[in-house]
Structures are given as C-alpha cells and as structure tokens.
Amino acid sequence: MSSNTPTTTTPVTSLKRKLSNADLAGSHSHVKSRELKRATTVNYVYQDEEKQGSLKPLNGFVTPLLTDMYQITMAYSLWRNHRHDNPAVFDLYFRKNPFGGEFTVFAGLEEVIRFVSDFHFTQSEIEHVRSILPDCDEGFLEYLSKLDASKVSLYAIQEGSIVFPRIPLIRVEGPLAICQLLETTLLCLVNFASLIATNAARHRLACGKDKIMLEFGLRRAQGPDGAMSASRYAYLGGADGTSNVLAHCFFGVPVRGTHAHSFVTSYHSIDDLPESTVLDPNGKTHDLLKLALKYRDELEFKTTVLSELYAFLAYARTFPKGFLALVDTYDTLNSGVPNFLCVSLALHEIGYQGVGIRLDSGDLSYLSKESRKMFKKVGQKYGIDYFDKLQIVASNDLNEATINALNRQGHEIDVFAIGTNLVTCQAQPALGCVYKLVEINGQPRIKLSQESSKVTLPGRKLAYRIFGEAGHPLVDLLVIQPHHTNGDKDNGSAAHVQDEIPEAGKRVMCLHPFEEQKRVLVTPSSVVNLHKKVFDQGVVCEPLPSLSDIRTYCLSELGKIREDHLRPSNPTPYKVSVTKNLYDTLHGLWLESVPIKEMK
CATH class of the missing domain: 3.20.20 (TIM Barrel)
Incomplete structure (x- = not known):
C-alpha cells in the first residue's frame, strides 16, 4: 500500500500457540452438570522461536475431542474387533466448487499438520471419553492414552493452491482407527478455511489488482473463533489487511482503521x-x-x-x-x-x-x-x-455482486472494505468437503450412490496438473499410485499396476470418470505433481511457510488460471480427468459392488 494509507502499525512476526498439558486441567467431565472453563493463560511464542517437532494447534479448541461422537464409537468398535491397526487410506476432497464458481482456494493445511503433529489424548480427555462411554473396556482407554500420529502419513496439495472437485486435497494413510478419529477435525479445519479463502479470492478478482481490499468483518463474524479464522484466511485469499487487531498480533496481517x-x-x-x-x-x-x-x-x-x-x-x-x-x-x-x-x-x-x-x-x-x-x-x-x-x-455492506455492479457503473473507489459478506460467506455457508475411505489392507474401496457425484474414486491417487502452450492449466489428471509393502499381494487388479505418469511433450489420454465418451488427448507443455508428502509418521517433512508466503503463492496461482474459469457469470468448468487404468478400476469395482437385481 502507498504512504497515503490509513494509520497502521508494522506487521509483526506470526504468533503461534504453545499449549501446555494443563490447558484442560481441572476437568471432571463425568460430573455432567459441570461446565469446563480454561484455568490457565495460554502461552504463545513467535513462529521463528517455534522448534520443529513441537508444533501446536493455533486454536485451543483443536484437540482430539473436537470430533463427532460417532468417531469415538467407531474407534471403540474397531478396537474391540481387532481392526484398529489395519492399514487404511482416506481422501479429503470436495464435490462442487462454491459460490456458483469453477475454482476453489485450498486453505487450512498448516492447522491440519499442527493438529496431527500434536495429536494425543490428555488424561482429562481420557476421563471425558470414559464419561460418555461408561461401559467401555478399560483397555480401549489405555489404547487411547498411548495413541499418537507416529504411524500416520499425509500427502497434500500445497496450501494456497487453486483446486477443483474430486482432487484429493489431503490423503491420509495410517492405522484405520486413528485415521477415522482424524476425520471430523480435519474437515472442520479445511472446510471453513477454504471457503473463506475462496470467497476472498473472488472478491479480490471483483475489486481488481490495482485496488486495495480490506477485511472489516470482525463484529459480524461467527464468534471469536470464526473471526480469527476469517481474518487469517481472507488475507490468504487476497485481502490486503484487516480491522482485527488480534489477527495482526497473531498472524501478522496488516491492520487498518x-x-x-x-x-x-x-x-x-x-x-x-x-x-x-x-x-x-x-x-x-x-x-x-x-x-x-x-x-x-x-x-x-x-x-x-x-x-x-x-x-x-x-x-x-x-x-x-x-x-x-x-x-x-x-x-x-x-x-x-x-x-x-x-x-x-x-x-x-x-x-x-x-x-x-x-x-x-x-x-x-x-x-x-x-x-x-x-x-x-x-x-x-x-x-x-x-x-x-x-x-x-x-464500505456499506459490500459483496462480490455489488462490486461487479460498481465496476459496470464506473466509480472512483480505491479501497474496498468488506465485512459481513466476506467473513460469514453469506452467498454460501459451507464448502462441503468429505473424507472417504479409498483403500484398506492394500485393496481399493468404493462408496456408491445413485448420484454419480457422490461415487468415490478408489485407491491411492496422485494428481498431475497439465499445462498447455499458453501457460495455463488445461486439466488435472488423477493417476493410481500403488504402494508395495511387504504385506501387499499383487492380485492382478488395475489398482496394483503402476499408472503411466504424464510427461511434457508426451501425449496422454484423459477420461471423464463417469462418462466414457468424454475424453481428450492432451500434449502437455509442462506437468506439475500436485501432491507431496507433508507429514511422515510423526515427522513434519518441511518447515511450514509463513502466512504471507502462502498468500503470495495463492495470488500467483490465481494468475495462471484462464479468465473464463474465474469469471463470476457462467464460468467454464475446469477438466478433472482420470487415466484409463483408474477408469477401469473404478468401473470394475462399481460392477462388483452393485447387487444384480432379479426380475420375475
């Protein structure tokens, strides 16, 4: 921003939460009438003071108990039936782009990594599980007390990327029970973050590159947690600053007012x-x-x-x-x-x-x-x-449609201060990410539905982004990535055959996952592997980028997407395709899983 900007202070280094085991101290959850209150002040450290391997969630509410009850009951049943350690693979993805558009901004990965890295049940949390499952086996509680993510691996798309339906944002691999226990929390951390970031990116496009866009929504946000998340991810998606002083303190977001x-x-x-x-x-x-x-x-x-x-x-x-x-x-x-x-x-x-x-x-x-x-x-x-x-x-209750209308009418506005419609996502309240089992014990799994959009794509997959001669992405291609562990047995299925990796200059067939007649041959000018391992059996694979770096990456990636995919009215759908191998695996499992009806 120019020197003629509203009064501000210099952004500080991002603050990160450093929680102690005493955060939930004093909980006697078995006494149902008692309400848990925070007993101690939460300590924070600057990001550059944070040691690798000591990552903590940014929000004190992000613990293993931030989950749905059925995750606990499923984990207990898996443990009782000796299936809790079966190797499993889950995909976290979404089915439809929000706001009637054709793109989404992926956000929330840092919080996912922090949560998984720090995953453990405190003694007070174990006591709370005992209170809600009073008849459970003590051995299960002992199992939970020792549970961590030391056998879990995460593969993910880079945070801030422009992403599309069906492409796994995160692939979770590990023992079945803990992968199941991660589901609700991961969805909570990704859904709202990606929705806000996408909303901000759409408002950013409406405002234009030469205008300043500010997030002024603190007073209208969905409570203090929603306010902090909204300020963080609105900045990631393209806002230039916020009115939220605490977001400046924690995340280094420039503050204006x-x-x-x-x-x-x-x-x-x-x-x-x-x-x-x-x-x-x-x-x-x-x-x-x-x-x-x-x-x-x-x-x-x-x-x-x-x-x-x-x-x-x-x-x-x-x-x-x-x-x-x-x-x-x-x-x-x-x-x-x-x-x-x-x-x-x-x-x-x-x-x-x-x-x-x-x-x-x-x-x-x-x-x-x-x-x-x-x-x-x-x-x-x-x-x-x-x-x-x-x-x-x-200011005045601005939204994407109002800004687009102002652009058509002509205006002399330099700075758009957007509040309610940005932080609450009034145009659409939720993204709708899902978390589905795609492989267990080395064998692909499929979930069927009468709606093809809800049918899962089975097996371990990698996504490759294929670019055309003009430098724009043309298609995201999902390929099968088998893993060969000592316990794997090749049964000759397509899922155990190494898919051909797309290469620059080499023509590749891209198929629609459900409509065989929709296929296209593409000769890439370049190819990018979208997935990389970010967490490997208890170890964070790379230092976490700063929020400012993620924002810069997001805006850079947004600039690579063709304008017809980004336009607010009647955008062109982006192609998400599968290889012939994955197509055959999908439809083979589909036929195997559907009961054959008998007519009399």
Whole structure:
C-alpha cells in the first residue's frame, strides 16, 4: 500500500500457540452438570522461536475431542474387533466448487499438520471419553492414552493452491482407527478455511489488482473463533489487511482503521475541541482550527456541519500523517467531503498530507465520482497535485455482486472494505468437503450412490496438473499410485499396476470418470505433481511457510488460471480427468459392488 494509507502499525512476526498439558486441567467431565472453563493463560511464542517437532494447534479448541461422537464409537468398535491397526487410506476432497464458481482456494493445511503433529489424548480427555462411554473396556482407554500420529502419513496439495472437485486435497494413510478419529477435525479445519479463502479470492478478482481490499468483518463474524479464522484466511485469499487487531498480533496481517460515526456525533460544539493546535514536522505549533475555518470561508463551504468539522480536526491533530475521515454522518457531498477538504488543506499548509475519505452509505458510484471531482477542483485551485489521488474508501455492506455492479457503473473507489459478506460467506455457508475411505489392507474401496457425484474414486491417487502452450492449466489428471509393502499381494487388479505418469511433450489420454465418451488427448507443455508428502509418521517433512508466503503463492496461482474459469457469470468448468487404468478400476469395482437385481 502507498504512504497515503490509513494509520497502521508494522506487521509483526506470526504468533503461534504453545499449549501446555494443563490447558484442560481441572476437568471432571463425568460430573455432567459441570461446565469446563480454561484455568490457565495460554502461552504463545513467535513462529521463528517455534522448534520443529513441537508444533501446536493455533486454536485451543483443536484437540482430539473436537470430533463427532460417532468417531469415538467407531474407534471403540474397531478396537474391540481387532481392526484398529489395519492399514487404511482416506481422501479429503470436495464435490462442487462454491459460490456458483469453477475454482476453489485450498486453505487450512498448516492447522491440519499442527493438529496431527500434536495429536494425543490428555488424561482429562481420557476421563471425558470414559464419561460418555461408561461401559467401555478399560483397555480401549489405555489404547487411547498411548495413541499418537507416529504411524500416520499425509500427502497434500500445497496450501494456497487453486483446486477443483474430486482432487484429493489431503490423503491420509495410517492405522484405520486413528485415521477415522482424524476425520471430523480435519474437515472442520479445511472446510471453513477454504471457503473463506475462496470467497476472498473472488472478491479480490471483483475489486481488481490495482485496488486495495480490506477485511472489516470482525463484529459480524461467527464468534471469536470464526473471526480469527476469517481474518487469517481472507488475507490468504487476497485481502490486503484487516480491522482485527488480534489477527495482526497473531498472524501478522496488516491492520487498518480510522473512526466510526459515533466519533463524529460525539462532537457538538467548539467546547468539545478544547485544544486545536498541532505541531508541524519541524516542531512549530499551528492552530489547525483557525486554518480550516480560513479555507472554509475561501471555498464558501458555509453550510457544512461545524460539529463534524470539529470531530475531523480532533482526529487530524491526533493523526496528522494518517487523516482519513468518515464523511457520511450528516451529508456526504454538502458537509462531509467539504469539511474533509478544509482540514486537509490546513494539514497541507503545515507540511502534512491528508489520506482520504470513507463512504459508508448511499450511491457509492455517484458519491465516489462526485467526491473525486471535488478533490480535483480544490487541488487545481490551490495547485496541489496529490489531491487528485486522495483515497476513497468504500464500505456499506459490500459483496462480490455489488462490486461487479460498481465496476459496470464506473466509480472512483480505491479501497474496498468488506465485512459481513466476506467473513460469514453469506452467498454460501459451507464448502462441503468429505473424507472417504479409498483403500484398506492394500485393496481399493468404493462408496456408491445413485448420484454419480457422490461415487468415490478408489485407491491411492496422485494428481498431475497439465499445462498447455499458453501457460495455463488445461486439466488435472488423477493417476493410481500403488504402494508395495511387504504385506501387499499383487492380485492382478488395475489398482496394483503402476499408472503411466504424464510427461511434457508426451501425449496422454484423459477420461471423464463417469462418462466414457468424454475424453481428450492432451500434449502437455509442462506437468506439475500436485501432491507431496507433508507429514511422515510423526515427522513434519518441511518447515511450514509463513502466512504471507502462502498468500503470495495463492495470488500467483490465481494468475495462471484462464479468465473464463474465474469469471463470476457462467464460468467454464475446469477438466478433472482420470487415466484409463483408474477408469477401469473404478468401473470394475462399481460392477462388483452393485447387487444384480432379479426380475420375475
């Protein structure tokens, strides 16, 4: 952002949570009438102070008990029936892009890695499981007390990537019971994060690359947890800053803010401005009120609301380097903007520059254009070039459709401050990621449905993104990736045959998973393997990137996608295909699993 941005502080290094085992101390969950409260203050460390292998979830609520009850009952049944250690593979993916669009931003991976890395049941949590399963075998509780993710591996797409339906965002491999216990928490950590990031990316596209987009939704967010997640992932998806001070403290998101209507209406008379002087950059004292009234007379702004002028002067003398005024408290064009100009001229005379105005009501297209005309007229009158470029910030319950409409109408808005519709995702409340078993004991598994969109793609898979000559992605191709462990026996099925990996310059057949006639031959100019191992049996494979780095990567990837896939109206669906080998495996299992009906 330019030097004429609203007042801010320098972003700090991201803060990470460092939890102690005492976080849930004092829980006596078997006493059903008691409510658990946090007994101790949570300790935090800076990201660069965090040691590899000591990762903790960012949110204190993210524990093994942040799960659905049926995960606990399934784990108990698996343990009772000696199936808890069977090797299993699960895919976490979504079936349909949100907001009527054709792309999604993948987010939440860092929190997934942190949760899995730290996965363990505390003694108080074991006691809580005992309270909800009072008749369970003590051996199961002993099993849970020793359970961790030391036998779990995660393969994932890079966080911040542009992703599409059916492509596994995360592949989870490990003993069946713990993989099952991870399901609900992983879905919780990915669903909202990806939805917010995608919503932010869509708003970013609507605003345009040359505009500033701010997230101002804290007061309308879904509680404190939703607010922090929304600020984090809105920034990841393209927001330039937030009003949320705690998000700045924790995640290093740039923070922005000016004043509210209540600040303006709190001023009534000159008595509310007992001091009107301000020091210029050289330390000399000036009467800002006297200067502003002089310009008010010269410009013949005789009908402006004086109490509003007093409020602006009070704010300007507090922040002479960051004066940005909310101008619609009484009358935007007949009072707010003229009063702002009088104060800005006074600041200019003593060596400062005003920043701009915020519009929070009315016809934003018209008001922004008229305000810009006034800026230019006054700038020309006094020979001040930068007045042409004073910022115009717009808020007023903005959403993607409103911003697109403003673009069609024409406007002079520089900064879009988006609140409710960004952080609550009013256009769509949930993404709908699912978590499905695709392999057990080395054998592929399939879930069937009368809706083809709900049929799972079996087996261990890798996704390759195939790029065309123009440098845009053309298709994501899913290939089978068999694993050969000592216990695997090759039964001759397609799932145990190594799929051919797509290569640049080598033509490859890409098939629709359910409609055989939909197929295409593609000669890649380049190929990217989307999946990499991020967690390997208790070890985080690579250092976690900073939030700022993920955001930069996200915006870079967004720029590679063809515009027709990104457009808000009637976007072109992106192709997600399978190899012939995977197609045959899918349909072979489908036929094997469907009972043959008998007609009489």
